[in-house]
Amino acid sequence: MSVLSILKERGFIEDLTHTEELEDYLTNNRATCYIGFDPTAASLHVGSLVCIMALVHMQRHGHRPIALVGGGTGLIGDPSGKTELRKIITQEQIDGNKKGIKNQLARFLDFSDDKALLLDNAQWLTKLEYIPFLRDIGRHFSVNRMIKAESYKARMDSEDGLTFIEFNYMLLQAYDFMQLGKSYGCFLQMGGSDQWGNIVAGVDLIRRTVGKQAFGITFPLITTASGIKMGKTHKGAVWLDAEKFSSYEYYQFWVNTDDADVVKFLALFTFLPMEEMKQVKHLEGADLNKAKAILAYEATKICHGEDAAIKALQASVSMFGSLEISNDLLPGSSIPRGTHCVTSDNSVPSSSYTKKDIGKIPVVDLFMNVGLCKSKSDARRLVKQGGAYINGNRIAVFDQMILENDVKDNAILLRAGKKKYHKIILN
Known part of the structure; x- marks a missing residue:
């Protein structure tokens, strides 16, 4: 099964460009793809997981992912998905945030031997000269088309409006795509659904300047069954950094998944085979809670490592009671099987x-x-x-x-x- 078919089956894809050509491109090439990550905090959060997991799927199928940290665009701020002006952060803050993001992505992606690349668009954006940029890049953009993009329309209709500095963001992201195409042979950009306008602009710029076909894929905004944006809780963001959100808390976040979301989250946030999830659709009550424990274990293992996942499982059992995981429930999981009992040396008062x-x-x-x-x-x-x-x-x-x-x-x-x-x- 092709990686594109797998992404579709697991619920990753909302929209894409040039469907048949993209399928052929991914089937017959070792493709290089990229996703951008804003360095607005020292840690990524669960809201970034769909993008991260998509890159991992690409790598597992022999393609080369690029994680592009927006050290340059972070100095401006992306208006996409925002109705208010983003706070502009300093270069010092960006540099500090980049270090944390790099450490986290290395848990998911294998960067050895250039199997994946981690780049910073500050390498080329901060060296741009304004007049040459307007002459060589700006002339390919129609203002009439730009203001029709959803990301710009939302800001123009807001109380703050759209600033000129933000208006340039689409050009810079398109330039990133073009630069990655020229320098790294990267002709596939992926991102959240709010990035569609920016991605399409990059596809068009590459066609006009490089003369090659580029592609785009967007992912849906993941919401819970209750309609809440994925990763948002009463406690704030669910961070991927164990210092900001412990591996135990991370485990508990997943184990408290709404019943209606279990199968969807297993497909998106674990690598368990899809055929194993058919049985989960029919589980209820205590049996479904066991599937949630496997979801929590697998998600924690991917983010924090197997040792942390086992410790989080044991801590959860100590606090909430014994748990039995049978051999036939989601057998692709590496969760320890059998009955997990509350131990006599329980450290919880x-x-x-x-x-x-x-x-x-x-x-x-x-x-x-x-x-x-x-x-x-x-x-x-x-x-x-x-x-x-x-x-x-x-x-x-x-x-x-x-x-x-x-x-x-x-x-x-x-x-x-x-x-x-x-x-x-x-x-």
Whole structure:
């Protein structure tokens, strides 16, 4: 099966250019493709995973991916998908962010022996001269066509409007594509659906200047079954950097996937065979939760390594109870099979309460009683700062009570900050 067929089957593709020619190109060539990554933070987040996983699929099928860090365009800011002006960051911030992004991408892609390349468009964009750029590149762009692009229309209709510096972004991204085509034989650009206008502009520029056929693929915006943008939670972004979002928290993010999203996320965010997912469509309740555990394990293994995935699985079992994974459930997964039990050396502190206490104890009292906070005022301050959680859900108000729907498997997991946990066991 071709890589294009696999990307379609697994739900990656929203739109593409020149379908038949692209299929032929990928079938008969060791193609070089690229995706751009904004260096606006020191870590990528789950919202970038579709792009990253697509590059990995390309590499696994013998093609060469380029991860292009936008050190040059980051000095301007991409208006695509934004209704407000992006904050312009400094060169020093960009340099620091680039280092973190490079380290993260190296977990997914093999950069040895030029099997993948990591480039920075600052190498060529910061050396451009304005008049030659307008003469040689700008003359190929029609303003009438540019303002019809969705990314520009949204900004022009917003209160802030579209600045001239942002208006240049499409030209610069198209120039990137042309430069990669000339220097690296890269004639396929991929990206999110909001990049369609920029990608098509690059395809057209390559045709006009290089005289070769280029291609584009866009991916859909991934939303959860509840309509929330993928990677957005009550806690903010789900970062790929373990220092910003621990491997345990990452595991828990995936294990808490909505029932309706399990099959879709298995297809997008793991490499498990598609035929194995047919059985998952018919699972319910506890059996579906086991499939979620495999999803969480595989996603964590890909991002943080197998050791981190095993530790996250064990920590989850210690906090939420035993888990049995049979040999026939998603057999392509490397998750340890059998029954995972709560070990006697469980390092998570716990306290026993009776079920009669449900509905009678305010959370601030509970956090103080179990030692997660020194006093009620300390607990109130923790809630106000957004650092108090029940079963991974942030506590919003001081007088919130512990209720029956907070109980999972006769237990409640409290968390203060990122690393302090306490388990309430109900008798």
